[in-house]
Amino acid sequence: MKIVVLVKDVPDTWGERSLDPETGLTRRGDSDHVLDEINERAVEAALTHADAHPDAEVVVLSMAPDAGVPTLRKALAMGAHAAVHVVDDALRGADLSLTAEVLAAALRRIGFDLVVAGNLSTDGAGGALPAMLAEHLRVPHATSLSKLEIGDGEVSGTRATESATARVSAPLPAVISVTEALPDGRFPTFKGILAAKKKPYETLTLADLGLDADPARAPWSIMTAVAARPPRAAGTVIVDEGDAGERLAAFLVENRLV
Amino acid sequence: MTDSILVLLETTPAGALANSAAGMISAARTIGTAVALVVVDGERTAVVDGAVAAGAERVLVAAGDPTALTGPVVDVLDAAFERVSPAAVLIPHTVDGRDAAGRFAVRRRLPLAMDAVGIERDEKGVLARHSVFGGAFDVTSASTFGALVVTVRPGAFDARAAAVPQVPVETLDVAASGAPAATVDQIEPADAPSARPELRSAAAVVSGGRGLGSAEGFALVEQLADALGAAVGASRAAVDAGYVAAAAQVGQTGVSVSPRLYVALGISGAIQHRAGMQTAQTIIAVNTDPEAPIFAIADLGIVGDVFAVVPQAIAALEARRS
Ligand SMILES: Cc1cc2nc3c(=O)[nH]c(=O)nc-3n(C[C@H](O)[C@H](O)[C@H](O)COP(=O)(O)OP(=O)(O)OC[C@H]3O[C@@H](n4cnc5c(N)ncnc54)[C@H](O)[C@@H]3O)c2cc1C
Ligand SMILES: Nc1ncnc2c1ncn2[C@@H]1O[C@H](COP(=O)(O)O)[C@@H](O)[C@H]1O
Numbered sequence: 001m002k003i004v005v006l007v008k009d010v011p012d013t014w015g016e017r018s019l020d021p022e023t024g025l026t027r028r029g030d031s032d033h034v035l036d037e038i039n040e041r042a043v044e045a046a047l048t049h050a051d052a053h054p055d056a057e058v059v060v061l062s063m064a065p066d067a068g069v070p071t072l073r074k075a076l077a078m079g080a081h082a083a084v085h086v087v088d089d090a091l092r093g094a095d096l097s098l099t100a101e102v103l104a105a106a107l108r109r110i111g112f113d114l115v116v117a118g119n120l121s122t123d124g125a126g127g128a129l130p131a132m133l134a135e136h137l138r139v140p141h142a143t144s145l146s147k148l149e150i151g152d153g154e155v156s157g158t159r160a161t162e163s164a165t166a167r168v169s170a171p172l173p174a175v176i177s178v179t180e181a182l183p184d185g186r187f188p189t190f191k192g193i194l195a196a197k198k199k200p201y202e203t204l205t206l207a208d209l210g211l212d213a214d215p216a217r218a219p220w221s222i223m224t225a226v227a228a229r230p231p232r233a234a235g236t237v238i239v240d241e242g243d244a245g246e247r248l249a250a251f252l253v254e255n256r257l258v
Numbered sequence: 259m260t261d262s263i264l265v266l267l268e269t270t271p272a273g274a275l276a277n278s279a280a281g282m283i284s285a286a287r288t289i290g291t292a293v294a295l296v297v298v299d300g301e302r303t304a305v306v307d308g309a310v311a312a313g314a315e316r317v318l319v320a321a322g323d324p325t326a327l328t329g330p331v332v333d334v335l336d337a338a339f340e341r342v343s344p345a346a347v348l349i350p351h352t353v354d355g356r357d358a359a360g361r362f363a364v365r366r367r368l369p370l371a372m373d374a375v376g377i378e379r380d381e382k383g384v385l386a387r388h389s390v391f392g393g394a395f396d397v398t399s400a401s402t403f404g405a406l407v408v409t410v411r412p413g414a415f416d417a418r419a420a421a422v423p424q425v426p427v428e429t430l431d432v433a434a435s436g437a438p439a440a441t442v443d444q445i446e447p448a449d450a451p452s453a454r455p456e457l458r459s460a461a462a463v464v465s466g467g468r469g470l471g472s473a474e475g476f477a478l479v480e481q482l483a484d485a486l487g488a489a490v491g492a493s494r495a496a497v498d499a500g501y502v503a504a505a506a507q508v509g510q511t512g513v514s515v516s517p518r519l520y521v522a523l524g525i526s527g528a529i530q531h532r533a534g535m536q537t538a539q540t541i542i543a544v545n546t547d548p549e550a551p552i553f554a555i556a557d558l559g560i561v562g563d564v565f566a567v568v569p570q571a572i573a574a575l576e577a578r579r580s
Contacts (some may be wrong), residue, residue: 013510013530017391024397038511096370097363119353122510123391126372127353128360128409131328135364135437142327142440144353146504156443159327160504161353162412164271164447168327170440180494180511181504215402221369224385225398232536232555239548240562245570248542249578251558255540257462257519258486258575 001056001150001172003046004110006103006117006129007039007075009068013122024223025093026123028067035071038118040078040185042178046116047079047186049150057081059110063091063102076196077188083199084110088206090213095221096126098213103129104136105209114155115175119144130177140170146181262316263290263384264344266297266335267309268352271324271447273300275308277456278350281415283312286348289379291315292419295338297322297331306427313419318342320430328354329439330432332361337432339366344405346384348377351409359409361437369401375414384408392510392533411514413458448505457489457506462519465491465508465535468499469524469545469564476501478568479523485572491515491535493525509534523564527552544568 011017015031043060050056060075062068063086072083086106091098107115115137120127134141145157145168155176156169170176188196206212238244252258263286268276275296286292294314296305299322309317318341320334335358339347349359351373363370376387386408388397400406457463464486466479476496483490491508492501508515510530520538525531527543527550535541536555543556544567553559560567 013533017394019390019395019397096360096372097367100360100364120511124372126370127356128363128370128372131357131360132364135332135361138438140327140438140440141357141361143357159353160448162448162505163268163276163352164445166442166446167444168440168442170327171438174440218367219369219404220402221371221399221406222402223397224400225396227396229394229396229537231394232541234554234559235557237548237553237556237559237561240560240567243570244544244560244562245567245572246574248544248558248560248567248571249574251542252486252519252575253578257540 001053001113002059002111003049003056003114003116004059004061004107004112005039005042005046005075005080006115007043007060007062007071008036008118008121009033009062009064009071010036010121010123017123019226021226021228023093024226033067033071035074036118036121038120038122038178038180041180041182042116042118043075043078043080044185045148045178045182059084061103061106061110062086063099072201073196074188076199077192078186079192081199083201084204085201086204086209090206094213096128096132097218097220100129100132100136102206102209102211104133105211106204107133107137109209113172114150117175117177119177119179130175134175137175139173139175141175142168142170143177144179145176146179148176148178148182260343260345261290262293262342262344264293264295264338264342264347266295266347266349266355266358268350268354269296269298269305271445273298273305275305276350277459278412279309280312280418282348282350282410283309283314284417284419285377285410285415287313287419289377289384290345293318293342293344295334297334299324310425311421313421314425315422317425317427318430319427320432324445325442327440327442328357328361329437330434331358332365332437333435334430334432335362336365337430341430346405347407349407349409351411355409359407363407368405368407371399371406371408373411374408375411377408377410389514389537393537413456416459449503454483455487455489457491457513457515460489460515461517462486462488463491463508463515463517464488464521464523465493465525466496466501466523467493467525468495470496470501473501478564481572482521482523482568485575486519488519493531522552523568525552526550527555
């Protein structure tokens with residue numbers, strides 16, 4: 001079985017993340033970039049299956065600038081077998097539609113039985129990409145899985161929405177996305193980090209995929225304005241001297257919050 | 259430019275109109291004619307009446323298939339788009355809505371604007387407003403040309419539109435596209451709707467963190483929430499520890515809220531938690547650690563033990579009431 005895990009290089013949520021007011025793009029210099037935590041879980045889910053099924057192959061795929069190499073290397077160091085990195089200057093500022101088109105083309109080229117993505121990325125938080133890929137690839141999707149079973153010809157799991165929890169299943173090939181209810185990613189071992197350097201690492205351009213980013217070809221979504229909100233300031237901090245509960249209640253009343 | 263705004267309304271597993279419907283319709287009305295689209299498997303009348311009561315100006319109804327994941331809804335969206343030629347398609351930013359929006363946008367080759375908290379229209383077309391990086395940035399997006407598909411953050415639109423008379427109701431007969439879909443083998447409605455307000459749209463939220471220590475301790479959060487008529491939220495640490503259901507998680511990977519009042523109990527205020535609540539109007543925090551980062555954004559910070567401070571606050575509120 002060939003499992004392709006979609007990994008995204010995102011600004012570290014632990015740092016200050018910022019957008020360039022001119023271009024609307026993430027300012028890379030302002031924060032460290034990391035493998036998104038939800039994608040560590042996605043890689044973990046694929047590796048757990050591969051641990052028990054030695055014939056399974058785990059490929060990680062990312063569309064990211066050159067600076068995204070360490071993210072793919074980390075997934076290799078965790079244990080993925082091969083990496084595919086789509087990188088092209090014309091993809092700067094790509095919207096969801098172009099991203100989906102590019103990743104779908106890469107997936108067709110790589111071949112897959114199962115595609116595993118995160119349910120939501122911490123920078124875009126669009127959460128639409130997995131279903132978009134399934135539509136491009138004409139395969140079923142099963143998204144937001146909080147429990148996962150990968151079978152021979154089928155994937156199934158528990159899908160929690162805002163209004164219900166469902167058991168869902170799909171024949172392979174399929175695209176799934178997982179939630180943070182799945183286990184944390186394993187830490188790369190020293191041996192894993194060394195081994196990662198020797199693993200296949202393929203770099204693809206738009207031309208390799210037979211695509212272009214021509215703005216006249218299709219409608220794109222663009223940012224028309226970006227503004228930073230002023231940071232929030234702290235108010236009063238008091239230390240409880242036995243009456244803080246009463247002071248809390250008084251604050252609510254004074255500010256007409258009850 | 260067409261005036262119609264197609265709005266996909268969600269229904270609950272029990273077949274009722276989802277709470278997000280009214281806000282979505284009123285948002286559509288501010289930029290055009292609200293054409294509501296409902297996909298129902300059973301009894302239609304209540305859902306259609308609900309859409310009309312919420313201010314829809316035209317209603318399209320189609321049959322769904324609850325055993326196939328997303329596929330039938332996308333076929334219906336596609337047929338409705340064909341019939342209406344709208345300037346924008348509004349879809350709830352929920353797990354189901356995101357999937358439907360994603361597939362539909364690819365099928366029709368339309369651009370997507372995700373998680374909008376505002377919607378406007380100028381001479382060039384529809385604009386979606388987004389709150390990015392936990393509310394640190396306001397971003398506006400638009401389509402380079404043609405219709406925009408917008409997923410709308412539930413709870414972000416609290417305006418309500420008045421019903422209009424004589425709303426046309428049309429049935430859409432949709433041929434299945436046969437696009438492969440996952441099977442829904444079994445479905446359980448989420449916990450019975452509680453008497454508490456819904457987290458996403460609540461005017462007040464009381465959240466608890468690891469500092470509550472246990473599921474029993476977490477009951478204190480619920481007590482203060484009830485005293486304030488507030489919704490209950492939580493940090494990821496409280497969810498991971500099993501004090502409360504995952505649906506209550508506020509933050510980067512949970513729900514984003516912008517209530518009038520946010521009370522954080524036993525929550526350190528990690529950056530990922532703040533990302534989901536720092537746009538609240540007033541923030542109150544109770545934490546034993548004077549260095550907790552939550553105090554950097556609290557309007558009222560109390561360095562104290564939640565088990566001492568909160569019961570006293572509840573008693574004081576009750577005393578004032580009686
Ligand atoms: C990619 C990513 C996404 C994340 N998404 C989210 C998210 O959506 N939401 C989220 O919340 N977190 C999220 N996190 C986790 C986040 O980093 C923190 O781990 C989490 O918010 C901590 O929760 P907490 O404040 O309850 O726990 P802690 O950080 O352990 O804080 C508990 C606090 O309780 C206080 N306390 C203890 N006892 C008492 C008492 N008796 N009275 C008063 N105070 C007391 C302590 O002083 C402490 O400050 C995410 C992390 C990552 C990496
Ligand atoms: N540029 C990308 N490269 C690879 N995978 C991606 C990319 N963008 C999104 N994904 C995948 O899609 C998931 C959901 O992302 P999003 O739709 O941005 O919330 C992520 O967790 C990834 O698995």
